[in-house]
Each structure stands twice: as C-alpha cells, then as structure tokens.
Amino acid sequence: MTFKFEITHKDPATRARLGKFTTPHGTIDTPNFIFCGTKASIKGLSAQQMRDAGTDIILANTYHLMLSPGEELVAEMGGLHEFMDWKGPMFTDSGGFQIFSLGYGGITAEIKGTGRNMRPKTILKIAEEGAEFRSYIDGKKFFLTPESATDVQRKLGADLIVQLDECTPFNVDREYTSRAMRRSMRWGDRSLAQHKRHDDGKQVMYGLVSGGVYEDLRIESAEWTRDRDFFCTAIADCLGGSKEQMYEVVAMCAPHIHPLRPVHLLGIGSFIDIFMNVRSGMDTFDCVHPTRIARHGAALLKGAPGERISITNARYLKDKTPIDETCGCFTCKHHTKGYIHHLFRVRELLGPQLVSIHNVFTMNRLMRDVRAAIKAGTLDRVQKEWVP
C-alpha cells in the first residue's frame, strides 16, 4: 500500500498525537505544516530552497492552476511534482474555497468573518450540478463540478486531494449553512465516487467537515465524513469570527471524526493556533501567512509579541545580529537584521526572499518542537516558550 497513516503516540492529557503519514512521495511526521505554493511556486523560493529550509510537504491551489497554466498542461509536463521540481508529498485543494471566497469579493476576509459582507463578484451560479464562475484573469467562464474538481486534481497529480464543497461566508444564517453543508455532502459523495472510479493508488481524498459555527451541523458533517470511505479528514468551512470561536469549532468536530485518519485544518498558521488545534488532534495545517507576511518584512520569531518582528522598523537600522540567534536557517546564518532592513528600505527583491526563507524554516522548527513536546509530554511548557 502506497498510503498509510500510523498514529505512533498519543498525548494522555489532550487529543494531541504523533503520526507517520506515508505517501508515494515519502513519509512525513505529523503534526506538520503544509506551505502554500499557490501557482505551483512558493512565492520567491525554489523547491530546493524549501527543502533546504526543512520543508516536508507543500500544496498548490487547484483554482489558480486550472486558470493558468491549466491542468492539461501540468499533466503534459509530468504533473505538479515534476513541473515544479518538488520531490516530497504534495496536496491540492478542490478549488471550492477560492471560487467562493474570491466570488464573494474578498480573498479570505469574508470566509474568516474578518471583513464586511460583500456581494458575489465572480460566482455566476451555484447549482446542484456545480458552480459557475469567471476567471479573475480573463473573465472566461468555468464550470466546476465535484467530478471535474476531482479530475482536475487527478491531472495535477498531487498525492493528497480534496472533495469539492460549498464554502459558506461568515454571518450567513443557520438555514443557509445547513443547506450548503448538505450540498457539500452530496458533492463529497460525488467527488469520492469520481475519485474511486479512476483510483490508481496514487492519490487519496480528504472528506470535508463543514457546518460553519453550528455545533449540531458540525457533528452531523463530521459523522458524515467518518462514515464515508475518505482516507483523510479536513476541517473546512467558516470557523467563526475569533480565535476562541475557531478553537471551539475545531474542538466540536474532533470527537466525531474518524479517529484513525489524518486530519487537516484548512487555512490556519499562527503559532498559537497551531498549539491550540494540535490539542484537538489536528495533524496538518496550511496557511499563506508565513510567506505572505515575509514579503512585507515581518519575520516570525519564537517568543516575540505578535509572534513576529517587523524588519522595516528603524530600530534594526544598525543591528548586526540575525533575526534569531537560535535559528539555523540560511538567512540567520548569513545575514544581519541591519542588512535585511536595508534591503527592504531600498526595495531589493532579496529582502522578501531572505525573510521568506527564515519564516519557512521557523514554521518547520515550530512543528519539530511541537512533535518533540507531544512525545515528551511538555506541550504546555513548549507552547509558553513560543507564545509567552
């Protein structure tokens, strides 16, 4: 069997656990973090630079790739792994999140409940068959169904793929959320059926737990995934309007999902959120956060207020020390805060690259620390070191 998920250790005090997740492109230890290579590239870094920074697994976004260069081209080029020179395990989403979040006029603000409600912009129609939307690049119409989302992902060729869902915005009522959840279940069944129809042992599918912030819906959705033949589970859909609500929503799903399957939490990536959700049994996470904030000069820093420092702050003008003396990344081994501050000030491309390398390395280091802490039973203490 090419895929395997083995739980090697359970924290007696929480739901936290250690696992080994085997795919045709290698085995990763969990908990782990999946970096976003949206358009088949981690912004500013090569696959080799990602490996050098200790990365085990990355993802690419189906939505962006189906628009450009298109899944047929990626398939002709040998699939995502070969296309982008990534040799390890890889994940693609279904495209649903982007269709609905871009469709509602804000990238993630709306889904995450942090922005005001905007009218749909690129979604043309949501029907039982699927969702019709316009390309944000050239306005061309696309129609995505559970079957086509699965086919596109098969052509892209990642190891881990995801069922199509209708991702609901924050602040929609229980009634709308319930209807969307039920459609997501039907779309999940169709996605899984399509996956099974062409299953060649090279991919496994995530079933999605939706239901917004409503406990009964979340439980119903979690049980639905548990009772289907998905290899993995992912917590999707709106997670509420605050960190506390997010932790609650994840905790409400956790006892009802399949206990032996790997669980992914979509779109979450701050230190504190990873610690809190690891405690609910989450095995993997993804977020654009580490590389996105890097491009604005925010360097992740263990123990710092807000989990980061802003390298553009004038206090670093003459700073001869690395971002983090205890960090072993390329950036911290070679460059000072003073130099990186200069690079941002004069807008040299090397600045974002150096901070991105540091942030990627730091996330991988965080996950190593989390795993060691689970094993040693020191999750509380290690969490306090990272997030005092």
Place this chain on the structure above:
Amino acid sequence: MTFKFEITHKDPATRARLGKFTTPHGTIDTPNFIFCGTKASIKGLSAQQMRDAGTDIILANTYHLMLSPGEELVAEMGGLHEFMDWKGPMFTDSGGFQIFSLGYGGITAEIKGTGRNMRPKTILKIAEEGAEFRSYIDGKKFFLTPESATDVQRKLGADLIVQLDECTPFNVDREYTSRAMRRSMRWGDRSLAQHKRHDDGKQVMYGLVSGGVYEDLRIESAEWTRDRDFFCTAIADCLGGSKEQMYEVVAMCAPHIHPLRPVHLLGIGSFIDIFMNVRSGMDTFDCVHPTRIARHGAALLKGAPGERISITNARYLKDKTPIDETCGCFTCKHHTKGYIHHLFRVRELLGPQLVSIHNVFTMNRLMRDVRAAIKAGTLDRVQKEWVP
C-alpha cells in the same frame, strides 16, 4: 603586499592576456566579469547564490549607497563585505557616472549615446571643487568632490576603488569633452592624493581614461593615467554611439595605458563586446545587463541569435528541457523552460530569480571559456561558438 597583478600569459596574435589579480579578499583570474550589486545586493540573489553560480567578483555603486543607507552606516556594519556577506574581491565606482548620467535625465542612454540629449535634472552645479546634485530619493542636496568620493569609498571598504571623473554625454563637442577630460585629470590627481593620504593597504585605485571618442584626447588621457601612481586603469567616459565605435575607442586607448596594470572596461557586458575588447587587452568588465534582462525573462544563451532567448515566448509553454542542456547552473539542473515560462506568465518572483542565476552562471562560464581560449590560442573558434 596584499595587492598584486601578474600577467601569466599573452596571446601572440592580439593584446589578449591572462592574469592573476590578488586582493586582500582573494585572487581572481582575468579576464573576468564583475557583477553589479548596485545597492549592496545583486538584484534577487544572495551573495551565497552568486558564489554558487561561480562568481569571483562583484561591485556596488557608491552613488546609490551614499544616498541610502549612507557610507557611515555601511562602515559601522563592518564595511560592504561584511554588510552583504560577500567574501571575495569587491569593486566600487566613484559615483561620478551616476551623478552625471542620472543628472542628464537618462540612466545610461545619454552616456552611451543611445538616447536623445536631455537637460540636466539632478545635477545642480559642476564646479572645479566638485559636483552638486540632488538625491533622487528625497531631493536632499549632496556635494561630491574627488576627496569625498574617495573617503566614501574608503568607508564602504571595497578592495578596488575609482577616482572621480566628469563623465561626458554622447554628442558633446570636442571642446566640452576636452575641458571635462582635463578636469577629470585634476580630479584624478586629487582622488589619488586623498587615497594615498589614508592608504592602509586595503584598497587600490583605478585611474580613468576619458576623452570621449576623440583619439588625441584618449591618448593624452591614457598617458596621463600611465604616468600616475594608480594601481589599475579603467576605460571610462563616452565610448561612442555604436559597437564598432566602442571597439575603436578601446583599441585607441590600449597601446597607451600602463601595460602591467589591470585594466577595467566600464559598463560593457555582451558576449561579443567581451570577446572584442579582450582582444584589446581588457582584463575585467562590468554591466547590469545579465541580471537586468533576467528580470524581463531574457536568458543568456551561448550561440543564440541576440545571445539570448526570451523565456516568455509562447514556444516554451510545454518545453520540458532546461534553458541550456550544456549549462551546469542550478536553474538548468532543476527547472524546465516550461516551468519558468509559467512563472513569468503568472508573475511569480521565482521566475526572475531562476533566470538571474542562469545568466550569472553563464557569464562566469563565458569568462572561463575566454580564459581557456586565450591560453589555448583558440579565441577565434571559441568566439564563433558563443557568437556565431
């Protein structure tokens, strides 16, 4: 002695020669190419990536660094080598070229005679004492003299520094060129005197051959540098309006400069120009060309029409081969033209980075080939391979 220039081989058929140029930061073989790290960064690449691409020597621009972050700050940070983590030999110019070229309203178009004559924009005054100009960043006034240009370069701390000159635009008459040349000579004497006053064995200075396209002036200027105690010579000032005129101007200087000093040709970097000017005895070259064109998707290619291919061309959409099958650079070992084409199409920062690595490697490979060809007496044949 920390500095040494040794000519190890002379081509019997031309003025081409092989040399070993020793500096406090190491010895480089000549002919060689000096890459432009304008603001203390090769655009998009770290010093380590430059080393990995086989680079021996780089430069930074005094003009840009005196405006931001300022030479005092670079000195406080330990000098340019330490500031940017470059361990090899390093060169700074005097700032004169940028003051006059930016001052005349076009970066290099005017000096190189490829643009129309524009009125001065940031130069406020050129007087015997020095040149007053405005910062292009914040409008602040700066006054650069031969003494201050030398002091700034001492604080920046490169191994190789340059006298201040008044760089004349193309199409100015003989009279203006002659007056500017004489002033450059006086500025050169003052630059050299200032350098000698603080000489601690860590830097050596280039005397500049100016005189525009006028043979008698070029000869007079070349002899002036020869008779002064500069360690190196550089061919500066306007080199004419065509490649042919440039080769002629360089060839007219060559017999009159000091035959035992290293000679730099400022601002030249195409394959053909390097071959042609190596034949006139030029030892080093610099140009923004290899990294600038990379950012627009132009990849240098041995033997190609125009010396390059444009990776953004639709013909590379599904191309599974590297830019150059015979190239050993990181980019060609890991990535296909199809992938790099995709990166440029979707505007991923990795695209310019990958092509920059390739172009830097290719320039270094070119210089290795040039040196081997001089040694083997095969310059004609090797030139035809690179520029059929």
